[in-house]
Amino acid sequence: MKNKKDKQEIVRQLRNRFEKAKGYILINLSNLKGNSQFLLKEILKSQNSLFQVVKKTLIYKANPNFPFKDEETKIPFGLIWEFDENLNSFRALKILKEKDLEVNIVSGYFKGRVLKTEDVVRFSELPSKDQLISNLVYSLKGLSHRLNFTLAFPLKKLVSTLSLIKK
Numbered sequence: 001m002k003n004k005k006d007k008q009e010i011v012r013q014l015r016n017r018f019e020k021a022k023g024y025i026l027i028n029l030s031n032l033k034g035n036s037q038f039l040l041k042e043i044l045k046s047q048n049s050l051f052q053v054v055k056k057t058l059i060y061k062a063n064p065n066f067p068f069k070d071e072e073t074k075i076p077f078g079l080i081w082e083f084d085e086n087l088n089s090f091r092a093l094k095i096l097k098e099k100d101l102e103v104n105i106v107s108g109y110f111k112g113r114v115l116k117t118e119d120v121v122r123f124s125e126l127p128s129k130d131q132l133i134s135n136l137v138y139s140l141k142g143l144s145h146r147l148n149f150t151l152a153f154p155l156k157k158l159v160s161t162l163s164l165i166k167k
Helices: 004-020 034-046 056-062 088-098 117-124 129-166
Strands: 023-028 050-052 077-082 105-110 113-115
Touching (some): 004 056, 034 050, 034 088, 113 117
C-alpha cells in the first residue's frame, strides 16, 4: 500500500505526463495477464512509448479535465502514453496484434480530441511518417520521369522521321 508521499509523487509524474503527452490510449486490463503486460511493456519500450497502470482517483487528481468519467471507465484500465506525433504507440497496437496479444482498446485521446475505439484502430494502421515521405518522393520522381519522356518524345519522333527520310 502506498503512503501519501508516494501518491503525491505519482500525481506529480502524471501531471508532467499529461502536459508532455500528445495523446494516450486506454486499454482494458480485465483479460490482460501478467506475461501479456510484460510483453506489452517491452514492445512499447521499443517504440519509445510507455504503459502505465494507475488508480483512477490519482488520474483525476493529476488531471481534473480528464475527458473520461467514471461511467466510461468502470473497468480496470491502463494508459499507453504517446509523447510524439509519430503515433508509435498507436502503431505498437498493430505489432501486438501480429504477436497474437489481444489488447482491448477502451478509447483514446490525441491532440485534444477524444477518440473512439475505431479511430484508435485506424490510427494504428496508418503508415509511418518516413514511409509516407518515401511514397511521396517516389511519386514525384515518377512524375518527373514521365514529364521528361513526354517532352522528349516529339524530338525523338522527329529525329527518327528525319533518319527514315534520309535513308
